[in-house]
Amino acid sequence: MSERTKGLWARAQALIPGGVNSPVRSFRSVGGDPFFVARAEGAYLYDTEGRRYTDYVLSWGPLILGHAHPVVTEAVKRQVGRGTSYGAPTAAEVEMAERIVGMVPSVEMVRLVNSGTEATMTALRLARAATGRVLVLKFTGCYHGHADAFLVAAGSGVATLGLPDSPGVSETVAAETLVLPFNDLDAVERLFETRGEEISSIFVEPVVGNSGLILPVEGFLEGLRAITERHGALLVFDEVMTGFRVAAGGAQERYGIEPDLTTLGKVIGGGLPIGAFGGRRDLMERMAPAGPVYQAGTLSGNPLATAAGNAQLRYLVEEDPFEHLAQAAERLSGGIVSALTEAGIRASGCSVGSMWGVFFSEGPVRSFEEAQLADLDRFRAFHRACLDRGVFLAPSPFEAGFVSTAHTPGVIDETLEVVRAAVLEIA
C-alpha cells in the first residue's frame, strides 16, 4: 500500500466507523486492508495505485451491465444538467413503475424508495397493517437490510425465538421476529400449526445471496406459498439481490411462484441509490396517500437514479443478455470448483442466472448452518491469492458473486487462469 493510500486509510478510519460506510467493505472477514477505488469501467475496478481488478462484486449486485456502461452514464449525463432532484412527480418514475410492473410477474403496483432496507422495512409495516398481525418469520442467513425487525438471530433453545442480532435492537422487537433454517419446510409447517394466526408474513430471499449462494430445494418455495395462503399470512419475496439477476423477472419468474409483495433494489438503480416494494394492488393501495399506511422519502424516485435505472432496465429488455450472463456465471463457478477439487481441496458451487457461489465444503449447501461448516480459512487464503493476482471476489465467505455483460468469455478465461494459479498457491 503506497503512502498516499495508507494516508487515505488512516483518515478514513479516523472519521468513519471502521473506515467504511458499510461493514462488509472493511475486509475484516478476509484480513488485510481494503483498496481504494479511483475509477471503474466494464468488468474492471482501478485502485488509487493504478492496479486493475476484475470485479465480481459489482457494487454487490447493481452493475449488471458492468461499470460505467455508456447507456447508463449517458442517461445520467442527460439528466444531471436538468436538475438532480425535484421532490415532485416525474415521467421517469412512471416509466420505472411501468418497467417493474412489466418485468416482475406479481407486481401490480410499486413504490420507489432509496434503499433495499427502506423497501423491506416498509413491506413489513404493510404486511402487519394488512393482516392485523405482528409476528414475522425470516430464515437464518437471509439478510433483508438493517431495520431492527430483521437484525434478529435464531434464538438458542427455543429454535424460533428471535434474539437481537445487534446491540440497540430491543428484546421486544426481536421477540416479534421468528427465525428458522432456510429450506426447512417441516419446521415452517410446525410453526404455523402453533402460531400461524399471529404471523403477518414470511420474508425470504427466494435464492439466498447473503450466506454465499444457496438455492431453494424442490418444493420449498411452493410450500411457503401454500402455508401462507392456508394461514392468511403474506409471502414476501426479498428480491433486492435476485431481481433481474436470477431471471429477467427475478426468482418469482424462474420458480413460477407469485408472492404477495416483492422488494427490489440494486439493478433498478443502475448503481445509484434506490429501492422499491410492490405487489398486489389491494395491498399497495393501502399505502399513503392512497391509504393509511405511512411511508415517505425526500429523494424517493430521484431523477438521477431513475434515469440510470430506466436505462439499465431498457437495455436488459431490448438486448436480453440473460443467457450469456448465465453461461458466464456457470462457467466461472464450475471452473473454480474444478480447479479446487482437482487440487484436492473440498469445494462445491452453483450458479443461477448471473449470480454464482463457491463453498469450501462438500455440497450441496442447503442452509446457512451448513454454510458455516465450510473451511473459512481456506476461503480467506483463496480470496487473498486471487486479489493479489487482480481478481476481486466478495470479501466475505457469506456473499454471492455476480457477473455482468462486461464479463465476456475472454474475461472469464483470464479469471480462470488466475484461479488456477491461486489454487496452486493455497493447495
Ligand code: KE4
Ligand atoms: P440496502 O439497504 O443495502 O440497499 O439493501 C439491503 C438488502 C436487502 N435485501 C437483500 C436480499 C440484500 O442483499 C440487501 C443488501 N445486500 C448487501 C450485500 N449482501 C449489500 C452490501 C452491503 O451491505 O454493503
